[in-house]
Amino acid sequence: MSGGSSHDGGLWGAAQRWLRPRYVWGRIIHNLLPKVLSLVVALTLWFVATADRRANVEQGFDVPVTVRDTTGGRTRRATSDLNPSTVRVTLSGRPERLRELSGETIEAVVDVTGVPEGSFNRPITVQVPGGTSLRRQAPERVQGFVDAQLTRTLAVTLSVASPSDTSLLRYEVAPAQATVSGAGRVVATVRRLITSPAPLLPGEASEVKLIALDEDGNPVEGVQTSPASVTVRRIDTGELPVKSLRVVLNDPPAGLRITAASVQPSTVRVVAAPELLGRLREAAGTVVYRAGTYTAPVTLRIPAGAQALEEVSVRLTVERVVIPPAVTTPAAAPVVRPPASETGSGSAP
Secondary structure (H helix, E strand, O other), X not given: OHHHXXXXXXXXXXXXXXXXXXXXXXXXXXXXXXXXXXXXXXXXXXXXXXXXXXHOEEEEEEEEEEEEOOOOOOOOEEEEEEEOOEEEEEEEEOXXXXXXXXXXXXEEEEEOOOOOOEEEEEEOEEEOOOOEEEXXXXXXXXXXXXXXXXXEEEEEEOOOOOOOOOOOOOXXXXXXXXXXXXXXXXXXXXOEEEEOOOOOOOOOEEEEEEEEEOOOOOEOOOEEEEOOEEEEEEOOOOOOOEEEEEEEEOOOOOOEEEEEEEEEOOEEEEEOOHHHHHHOOEEEEEOOOOOEEEEEEEEEEOOOOOEEOOOEEEEEEEEEOOOOOOOOOOOOOOOOOOOOOOOOOOOOO
């Protein structure tokens, strides 16, 4: 018991000494120089050891997803409907190194080797450039569709941004055909290959890209064209007299009524002699009417000596109407006049 009491008394005495300011101050300044040197050395070692870590910063990049498929076989394969088509990648590294990078210099690969045709959900592997480290990526998986690759050959259709209303422009496209390839179900939706509009002066030529369009005229993504561009050359050297005329349709027959009509194009360009063009104000068009909603060709009635440069069609909605019967007034009854009394002109017998 006495030993325990002595030990407790020693602890209490030490605690009391640390409560005295003079004692605390004496302990602080005791061997002050070695203590300061030790602190400086420790801080220096910490700064040196963590210099690289403190110099690194983080930066995010939008990286396009690349599909890798080394599946062998007689049928070539393609992918479509990648969702998402890009992945957000955050890298860590020195600022000067990160400034040299872009989304195109980083690889985000999804490997579909051996995956059967149809839908897939596969992980994305990010291959980071040297001098950087991957911190995070979002998302980590990608969905898509594996299909047999299909190739089709289509004629190239010239696209002009704004046809001239006062002249007839003529162009030459080379080559006149191109192939479009990609996943079978995507290529099957391609209906036309058109050129990108390019304003050209007479005699000029330009390389323009090809655009694949579907049935509704919307661009089709995920296909490749070969060649990717064609040469468009303007071959007209002078201006021909051309005038734009509004298309006017004939009236429907009795018993039918138009509820909606959309003429495409609403104006048509006509080429003719200047004196004839000066007399033209509109282009009369004839269409065959029937009840229902349908698209019909418009037959233009252009005067002799003039030529329309576009074909015209119309989208119609026509309904039947009941013609009320004509109201007839009953014929008035004939008026019978009584015979006039006979009066002689001579004397009575």
